[in-house]
Amino acid sequence: MKLSSLLAGSLLLASCAEQQAPQQALTPPALPVQVLHTGTETTYQDYPASIEGVVNVEIRPQVTGVLERILVDEGAAVRKGQPLFKINDAPFREQLNNALAAQQAAAGAVVSAQIEVDRFAPLVQNKVVSEVQLQTAQAALIVAKANLQRAKAAVSSARINMGYTTITAPVSGYLGRLQTKQGSLVGPTDAQALTQLSDVHEVHTYFSLGEDDFVTFRKQYAGSTLQDKLAHLPPVALVLSDQSTYPTKGKVDMVDGQFNKTTGAVTLRATFPNANGLLRSGNTGTIRLALAHPDVLLVPTAATVELQDRVFVYAVGDSNRVSRQAITIQGKSGANYLVSQGLKDGDRIVLQGIDHLQEGQIIQPTPEAPKASAVVVDQEAAQSVQN
Known part of the structure; x- marks a missing residue:
């Protein structure tokens, strides 16, 4: 009796399971x-970049002398024509005085030679003296005038050297470190410059594209020539080393004329305004190129x-x-x-x-x-x- 009841219950449970399984299988998942x-859609491609001022110049002396005074401090903002260094000018002042004296002597020699020509001219005309004496006097006058011109050139050279004793800023910008101390002997052949000066009212940011990226670059932007493509290229962003984005967009305005044989890459340049001087030469960052996908x-x-x-x-x-x-x-x-x-x-x-x-x-x-x-x-x- 118990066995038959157990079998009946098992059959009933199996029947119920068979009826529920299809129902559960037919329920689609939500x-x-x-x-x-x-x-x-716009995507962005990042490229490492180096930053340079539009002008980076080394400040070097053009005459040899003792650095008498340093008129600026390291890192200072200077304007074009502002005095930066002063070289002791005493030797150059003496050279100028000597040149001026030589010029006066040469001018006197010209006057003397002219007097001789004026004296012999009527005598030759009246056949009192031979014409050879007049020609000799005229030749001496020519030599005297040439010596005067040479003396004037020496005065100009001395004045130029005298001016070189004051070293001024060739452009407006920011100074680098001062490599030479006051009292040092400096000259044009020194291995190390006095300092460097960077004009950073705008900065040039250089980055490189490999051959494959450059081919893609040429295909992605409108224009038949590279200059046309640069004109259609949207402004680019500059991501700084702290991952912040520079507030002003820049413009790609140059593509190098040839690939680097060593790296197999071509260099592009993007220019950014830098009115507040936030960027300096030597900074690094990342150029972010935008690409539209219609x-x-x-x-x-x-x-x-x-x-x-x-x-x-x-x-x-x-x-x-x-x-x-x-x-x-x-x-x-x-x-x-x-x-x-x-x-x-x-x-x-x-x-x-x-x-x-x-x-x-x-x-x-x-x-x-x-x-x-x-x-x-x-x-x-x-x-x-x-x-």
Whole structure:
């Protein structure tokens, strides 16, 4: 009796399980779904860069002498023509005085020679003396005038050397370190400059593109020549070493004429205004190039799966049936892929739970999670938020 009751109960439970299993299997899973829309997306590519002033000059003496005074401090902002250093000018003043004396003597010799010519001219005309004496006097006058010109040149040279004893700023800018101390003997052949001067009202930022990147660069921007492409290139951003973004955008305005044979890269230059002097020569940073991608779809990377070097999504079709769809990725922006092929505007894709989906499975679409479509589309903005 007990055995028959036990068998009856087991059969009843098995029957109930068989009836419930199909019902549970027929219940489609509820998964979040997103509708895709085409648009223009901007991505950014970063390149290490070095910063230089528009003018970087070494300040060197042009005459040899003792450095008598240093008129500025290290790192000072100076204007064009401002005195920086003073070399002892006593030897050069004496040279100038000697040159002036020699000039006066030469001028006197010219007067004396002219008197001789004037004296012999009427005598030759009256045939009192031979013409040879007049010609000799005229030749002496020519030599005297030449000596006077030489003396005047020596005075000018002495004045120039005298002026070189005051070393002035050739451009406006900021000084570097002062490498020579007061009282030192300095000269044009010194191995080390007195200091360096940088004009940084604008700065040139140099960065390099490899051959592949340069080919991409030429294809991505409008224009038939490099100059046309530079004209159409949008302003670029400069990311500083602390990952902050320089407040003013710059413009790429130069491409080197040839590739570096050692590195296989070509150098580009971007110019940034620097009215407040925040940037100095020798700074480093990162140039961020912007690239617009028209007519692309944004697909979250979390909604994709990679199989055999190809990327797939689960597209939701009619009757909410899913199918695995291969996509072509054009780039990446934040947490999203930029898809150019494989999907079209208005298509729906599964956002989550794709690991357990099968081809042809029916799902129950649910509204996408809040902000599921609010993806990061601007890497520069995302970086500023993080900072």
